Amino acid sequence: MSITLPRRLGRLCLALFALSALAASLPALAQQSQLFVTMNVHSTSFLNPGSGEQRFAPTFNWIDDPRAAQMQSESLTATYAGGTGVGEFEGRIGLLRAYASGSYPYCCDPQGHRINYGYAGATVQARFYDTIAVTGPGLAVGTPVSYTVNFSITGTLSNPNFESGGFLSADGLAEVRLRDMTSYAEVNKSWDAKKDAPGVYQLTLNTFVGRNISIAGMLYAGADVSDYARSARYAEADFAHSAGYELIPSVAGLNTTGASGHNFLAAPVPEPGTWALMAGGLLVLVARRQSRACSPRPSSKSGSSSAAPTVNGVTARR
Template sequence: MPARAFALTLLLAASLPAAAIDSQLSVNMNVHATSFLAPGAGEQRFTPTLDLRDDPRLSQMQRMHEIASYAGGHGIGRFEGHVGLLRAFASGSFPYCCDLAGRRVNYGYAGASVQGQFYDSIVVGGAGLAAGTPVSYTVNFSISGHLSRPSFESGGFLSAWGVAEVRLRDMSSFAEVNKSWDASRDAAAIYSLTLDTFVGRTIALSGMLAVGASVSDYAMLARYVEADFGHSAGYQLIPSVAGLNTVGASGYDFATPVPEPGAGLLMLAGLAALVGRRQLRPCLPRPSSKSGASSAPPTANGATARP
């Protein structure tokens, strides 16, 4: 799937699943390096997926890692996570289109898109409270990461983006609190949202993290770009009454503290930097003909929570 089409489907795919599914973790990746220059036109592309539903592995760390290399271009994508914790990294590098004489020696693009999302259901009960007792849950959503600079160039020849989401819903009343986060406008922080519910009901918690990076031969500002959210998107539940259930159908305990923003190791930082250095060189004057590939992030919307 082309990077633009993949990106535009991310938020649509992040909606809550059917009630028949109690817990789920899914991952989609698109990692590619493509050349259009004859006679060596071609590409290397990987589109692995993961879809675990009501599976014991949902609370265990899942890892996916792909590197695509073709015609001097490199795309890197990586995902690590489980229910309650998502990490993602994407990068792209590609040589400049032309040599010192202005002859086209490269024509293509490279990059990656990585999306992870989870869903889990939690039965409201415990603490010795009778069914129907009003209670509340606060979800702490921690997000941290960075986009390389510059992260965007007019025409889509160079782009990096990162979006995330959290939703907490009462499955009886369908009352919901949610937060959509966009790296282009929002700060790395811990965001707190509170949902009122009652003992005896079921609440559903879902989260999504998606990142992307793309660069073409025609980019003028840089030869390498990355979206590094290996620092994590973490999700924690705090009940209004101590002893209320925080364990989901997956077996994961959402009372686990979320990572502090900025904490954790950069994923593939050394490898990404090495690839970037190998591709860096001064940009040459813009040739008269235009080429390149565009990549755009999905639009994060619907935020109703406050930081």
Template sequence: MKAARTLLSALGASVLLALSLPAAAVQSQLNANLQVNTTVFYPVSGAVVHAPDLNLLDDPRSAQLQSLDGSAALGGGNAHAHFEGRMGLLRAAVDASFPYCCDALGHRVVQGYSDATVQGRFYDSIAVTGAGLAPGTPVSYTVNFSITGALSNPSFESGGFLSAYGLAEVRLRDMKSFAEVSKRWDASRDTPGLFSLRLDTFVGRTVSISGMLAVGASVSDAARLGRTAWADFGHSAGYQLLPSVAGLNTTGASGYDFAAAPVPEPASWALLGMGLLGLGVARRRCRRAAD
């Protein structure tokens, strides 16, 4: 629980820093970090932690869909996390549940918490060339950023005993002038949708595009408003790049063409469905236990 609150605070305060550009030698990167944890303090003491990660640097596999899963279970608590992503597409879903502390007489029977977090990011660099244009010709790129997802309700309980969050971002930068446009999205205040940003640049330069999706859920034995929290962003944060002049390059160093519409690959839906099926089973078990 403490780890989840710390991560949420850090993301809320400095999500722009989370998208800081890689070292100059790195032209493309795809990474993801999952953290699932169930800790019990009473009547026994123990913890189950699973923290798989992915980090592809200048690797052509970053243009292909990658996936990670994590789960933890102990003392009636459960946590699950699922990630899928590639250049231009990030998806994640998490689920956490934990029994109530006390019986009908107010006697403590269990103490602990479960939490799950996912943070996925990509970065790519694109040479501004093509369309028969001479170096120095002014052009522009428009990045279309689409985000859909939902949080459990309520998504937060006073004291942090139950919480769920979803954050996303896009950034487009001219690597010579460092002029940039960016959009930060927070599920707690923003509605899903499509957002467009335009960056002016010149032929002969390089632009970078980066995206981030972070989700989390946490429940402790002290939560009173619910026994399960979840954040489902399995329907994606998608990123598309369109040039002002037809024929201008939109393919990054990774080999991925960002002009492609960010639509899910058919095979990916099957993978995502398997992950969300596990989350659904956990929710139903938790509801039955609460009843």
């Protein structure tokens, strides 16, 4: 039985809808860099009379915009019916910082009467994306090279950070991805404050001169407290000390500057010989300080004065 024209048109419409949905889910081909931030800071009460809320939910999205490589910051506080939510963000491409906290009074008085009914808290999520052309002076197209990303993360969660029933929670999540845009080979790390230790994580991606690579990072901080929480009245996810993303190229001079204009080059690590020289210098300084501390100070009755020199270098008289 042949398919009627209306059925064909229906299938065509479904196919076009699927293609448009797929296109909407993918970044634009021209997009080379992005800094995207979402925040939700709130304090809400459901107790009548007096139900209501204060809520802030800004979104920032810089696509192929020079501001994405410049430090941006936002700090918000919501207060209502005794509850408080605080959310803070600071960062740019290659550096993300986030903070979230929430507090809310207990539901009931000593007699068990409900005097509060609500919750407060905040979520802060930031992510960036940048592309880097794999080029370098004197390096021929097709030369095998690699990039190592130093992903450093520090932060803390309040304790307790979870209560059964979801009445209290604090979470910290982070991510790094390094991808070859030609082969789609990728290295990545997902970090969870409840499972992973803070510190520096290293991932290495092999690629070739003449290709492009992408680097992406994400940081999330969330905290929430309801009136019914029993273990604590406050929750905090403090990642205001940053998630940092740096690159170490396998060959000196290999490009580490993204399309955003940000240079991901990590600070060079001193060689073992350099460490030895630095340690020797510190030992000399310590020995000098100790010898000075052990030598007798001039007596106030001696001919030499213990008064400090003035600005012009002349010893002041006492």
